[in-house]
Amino acid sequence: MNSDHYTYRVTWSAEDAEHVGLCAEFPSLSWLAATPAEALAGIRSVVADCVRDMSAHGEPVPVPLADRRYSGEFKVRIPPEQHRRLAIEASEQGVSLNRLVSAKLASGA
Incomplete structure (x- = not known):
């Protein structure tokens, strides 16, 4: 599974006073960082690690929204x-x- 196909978003978190990286297909994951670029890099890395771990343990990996048929x-x-x-x-x-x-x-x- 290519984690580059997932839907990523970076937004400002007033509560944390940092940028937060999010992934729509993995709503329980996030990454806080000082800059938008760092937040995006962080969430992409966490998702890639999660996908590798799920694959290694035979768990079903979410299909990216972009790859789904509608x-x-x-x-x-x-x-x-x-x-x-x-x-x-x-x-x-x-x-x-x-x-x-x-x-x-x-x-x-």
């Missing part, structure tokens, strides 16, 4: 009233409910 479909449950409101809005706009909701998700509305 169908483009997911189900979401909403209250019937909201479903009705969205169906009406889609009809008024002359688009499918799917297209309306997809556009709203894409725009953050």
Whole structure:
């Protein structure tokens, strides 16, 4: 498993007064450092060590988000009233409910 394919992020931690490196596929791991570059290098190193250890012990290693296949479909449950409101809005706009909701998700509305 190539640990370079994982999803890394560096953010500022006001609580720790340092930058924190994170990996989406390993939410329990983090690395604090004085600079963003050090935080990124630290979390990448920790993840690589963790992947090696998991592999050596026959444990399943998380598949990187970037390497996963996505169908483009997911189900979401909403209250019937909201479903009705969205169906009406889609009809008024002359688009499918799917297209309306997809556009709203894409725009953050």
